[in-house]
Amino acid sequence: MKAVLQRVREARVLVGAELVGEIGPGLLVLLCAERGDAEAQADKLLAKILKLRIFSDAAGKMNLSLQDVAGGLLVVSQFTLAADASGGNRPSFTGAALPEDGRRLYDYFVAQARLVHQPVQTGRFGADMQVHLVNDGPVTIPLHTSAAPAA
Numbered sequence: 001m002k003a004v005l006q007r008v009r010e011a012r013v014l015v016g017a018e019l020v021g022e023i024g025p026g027l028l029v030l031l032c033a034e035r036g037d038a039e040a041q042a043d044k045l046l047a048k049i050l051k052l053r054i055f056s057d058a059a060g061k062m063n064l065s066l067q068d069v070a071g072g073l074l075v076v077s078q079f080t081l082a083a084d085a086s087g088g089n090r091p092s093f094t095g096a097a098l099p100e101d102g103r104r105l106y107d108y109f110v111a112q113a114r115l116v117h118q119p120v121q122t123g124r125f126g127a128d129m130q131v132h133l134v135n136d137g138p139v140t141i142p143l144h145t146s147a148a149p150a151a
Contacts, residue, residue, distance in 0.1 A: 001031065001032065001034060001037050001041045001042060001045050001109075001144070001145050002032040002034065002081040002082065002142070002143070002144050003029050003030060003032070003049065003081075003142070003143045003144075004029075004030040004078075004081065004141070005027050005028070005029055005054070005139075005141045005143065006027065006028040006030075006133060006135050006138075006139070006140050007026075007027060007054055007055065007135065007136045007137055007139035008023070008026060008027065008074075008133045008134055009024070009025055009134040009136045010022075010024050010025070010133070010134050011023055011026075011028040011072075011074045011132065011133035012074075012133075013121075013122075013124070013129050013130070013132075014129065014132070015123075015124050015127045015128070015129055020124050020127075020129075021076075021121035021122050021123055022074070022121060023071075023073065023074045023119060023121050024071075024072055025069070025071050025072065025136070026066060026071030026074065027049065027066055027071060027072070027073055027074070028074045028076065028131070028133050029074065029075045030078040030081060031045075031076065031077055031078060031081075031106060032077070032079055032082050032096060032102075033096070033101060033102040033106065034082050034095050034096060034097055035094075035095060035097055035098070035101075037097055037101070037145075038105075039105070039108055041105075041145040041146070042109040042112065043112065044145045045109070045143060045145045046109060046112055046113055048143060048145075049066065049073075049143070050065060050066055050067050050116065051065045052066070052143075053068075054139055055068065055069045055071065066117070067117060072121065073113055073117055073120045074121045074122070074123075075106075075109065075110050075113065075120065075121070075123070076122070076129065076131055077102065077103075077123060077125045077126070079093060079096040079097075079102060080093065082094075082095040082096035082097075099126065103125050106125050110122055
């Protein structure tokens with residue numbers, strides 16, 4: 001799975017005119033399931049996201065996690081993170097999970113996040129979304145967990 005984390009002061013997702021998810025200070029997570037991914041990759045990625053020390057402590061050092069600061073988590077599906085533009089000017093998305101697998105892993109990731117952290121908000125899987133955010137820092141961090149190679 002791939003994710004791009006953005007530390008935000010606030011973020012929200014609209015589908016048309018409908019507000020579907022909104023947080024104050026916390027993390028916007030753009031999430032992509034890739035072919036071969038399973039729940040193990042989602043679990044590993046979620047654990048990393050919740051414990052990654054990218055929030056400032058009293059001394060101004062990035063030394064606190066999302067859980068330490070009780071920040072919001074806004075999870076937005078984004079299959080385009082699987083883009084491969086090495087073969088020309090039109091990106092290929094063949095590395096992305098099939099839609100049904102992507103939805104299953106996205107829903108699993110969100111459900112697991114809600115078991116261990118609050119608040120958790122989401123976009124709408126497969127929808128044309130407008131994502132509004134105020135990046136704090138700016139801090140933007142890509143993460144990737146790979147499926148174990150086949151034996």
